[in-house]
Amino acid sequence: MSDSGPVQTRSSVLTVRRVDAYHAITVVAPQIAERFRSGQFLSVGVGGEHSGMLLRRPFAVHDVKPDYGGTVEFLFAVRGPGTAWLAERRSRDLIDVVGPLGRPFPLPRDPVNCVLVGGGSGAAPLFPLAHALRRRGCRVDFVLGAASADRVFSAISARRVAETATFTTDDGSFGVRGRVTDALERVVADARSDVIYACGPMPMLGRVAAAAARMDIPAQVAVEEAMACGTGVCMSCVVPVVGEDGITRMARACVDGPVFRGERVRFDDVGTIPFDALGAPGWKARAEDAGGSAEREAG
Numbered sequence: 211m212s213d214s215g216p217v218q219t220r221s222s223v224l225t226v227r228r229v230d231a232y233h234a235i236t237v238v239a240p241q242i243a244e245r246f247r248s249g250q251f252l253s254v255g256v257g258g259e260h261s262g263m264l265l266r267r268p269f270a271v272h273d274v275k276p277d278y279g280g281t282v283e284f285l286f287a288v289r290g291p292g293t294a295w296l297a298e299r300r301s302r303d304l305i306d307v308v309g310p311l312g313r314p315f316p317l318p319r320d321p322v323n324c325v326l327v328g329g330g331s332g333a334a335p336l337f338p339l340a341h342a343l344r345r346r347g348c349r350v351d352f353v354l355g356a357a358s359a360d361r362v363f364s365a366i367s368a369r370r371v372a373e374t375a376t377f378t379t380d381d382g383s384f385g386v387r388g389r390v391t392d393a394l395e396r397v398v399a400d401a402r403s404d405v406i407y408a409c410g411p412m413p414m415l416g417r418v419a420a421a422a423a424r425m426d427i428p429a430q431v432a433v434e435e436a437m438a439c440g441t442g443v444c445m446s447c448v449v450p451v452v453g454e455d456g457i458t459r460m461a462r463a464c465v466d467g468p469v470f471r472g473e474r475v476r477f478d479d480v481g482t483i484p485f486d487a488l489g490a491p492g493w494k495a496r497a498e499d500a501g502g503s504a505e506r507e508a509g
Contacts, residue, residue, distance in 0.1 A: 216311050216441075217241045223303045224281055230360040232331050233297045234272065236283040239307055243280030246271060247314035248339035249409075249432050249469045252284055253440035255306035256292035267292050268437040268464070270409070271310065272334040282309070285334040285363070311440050312468045315339050315407055315430055321347035322404040325397055326372070327390050327418050329410025330356045332434055333363045336409055340371045349373050351401045353394055355414070359384035374401065391417045398425055408472070410434065416477030429472030435463040442466075450476040450484050458487040 221237035228234075242252070251270045257263035269284035288294050299305060315335075318324075324343050326336045333354050340350045352368040355378035362384050368375040376393045377385025386393055391414075397403070408418045409432040422429035435447040442465035451461040452474045460483060461467060476484060483490050 214245055216309055217245070218306070218308045220304045221282075221307045223299050223301055223305060224278065225301060226297070226299055229285065229363070232285050232287050232361075232363065233293075234283055234285045235296065235299060235305075236273075236281050237305065237307060238278045238280070239282045239309075240278075240280035242307065242309045243274045243276075243282050246274050246282065246310045246338075248317075248342050249315035249335055250310035250312050251335075251440075251468065252282065252307050252309035253311055253437070254284070254296070254308075256295050258295075261295075263292050263295070265292075265438045266308070266440060267296075268311075268440055270332070270335040270432070272337060274338060282307075285331050287331055308440065312464055313466065315342075315432070315469050317342060317346060318348060318405065321349075323349040323351070323401050325351045325353060325394070325401060325403040325406050327353045327394060327406060327408040327410070327414075328355070328363065329390060329414040330361050331363055332410030332414075332432075333368075334409075335432060336407065337364065337367060337371070339407060340368075344371065349401065351397055351403065352376065353378070353390050353397050355379065355385075355388075355390035355410075357381065389417065390414060391421050394418065394421050395425060398427065403427065405430070406472070408432070412477065412480055415472070415475070416480075419472030419475065419477060422472050430469055431472045431475065432468045433463050433470060433475065435468075437464050440464045450479045450482075450487055452476065458484055460487055460489070 221239040224236040226235050253266040272285045273283040275281045328336045350372045352372040352375040356362045357380045406422050406429040415431045437447040438444045442462045447463040448460040450458050
């Protein structure tokens with residue numbers, strides 16, 4: 211294993227805290243903290259050693275600090291027995307953690323203007339990204355949205371780290387009523403943004419990618435897909451992604467992502483295998499037909 215690869219560790223819980231509608235757990239994990247890059251995630255065992263919950267749960271990293279040799283914090287909402295078990299952990303409990311996993315956000319070589327767009331708890335990985343961008347001299351503007359005020363994550367931190375922070379809620383209980391994309395184009399215009407970074411629910415990412423295409427600026431999106439193994443083996447987290455050669459492939463969000471170029475992800479086809487994807491039923495025959503047609507035209 212290389213020094214930059216993921217590690218598995220039984221990590222001691224340092225703190226468990228409530229953040230509005232969410233829970234945040236900080237674990238002591240020096241090797242993971244040392245290797246972490248913004249956008250990567252953890253795969254966490256739940257239920258304890260004798261649990262029937264065999265599948266791990268993926269969580270984006272929200273914060274990394276040098277305390278105790280290196281700590282890592284991840285955020286989650288309680289949605290089932292696995293996350294309910296995690297929410298019951300206490301200081302000094304041990305949990306099984308693998309990380310950091312996945313491809314991180316690419317960072318610009320030169321200072322540019324960046325707008326960071328997040329939805330609900332999906333905004334968590336944007337905060338270490340914001341700090342990394344600021345260290346490179348980039349301007350950072352936040353656009354954060356959620357269903358309601360208690361689900362807008364870390365508004366105070368967003369205001370502190372960014373040049374501007376815009377908030378939207380579906381019910382209008384905080385910030386502007388509406389979706390993040392309702393405010394995005396104005397923020398991009400005002401800040402003269404050069405690139406969009408986004409993380410959140412897949413429908414939101416699809417709308418952000420479409421908006422970026424309209425504005426003709428690049429977008430990097432960290433997709434949210436259910437993951438069983440987190441290491442590329444089980445193929446449960448595939449999404450259709452168009453390659454540089456124009457061919458659609460079913461990419462694994464856990465190892466090929468979770469960060470992809472926004473215009474490459476076929477958001478309208480997420481959850482399906484498009485008929486023209488590499489390896490789809492009949493794909494080879496269609497490719498051969500296309501090749502034969504080209505040969506006949508050339509002849």
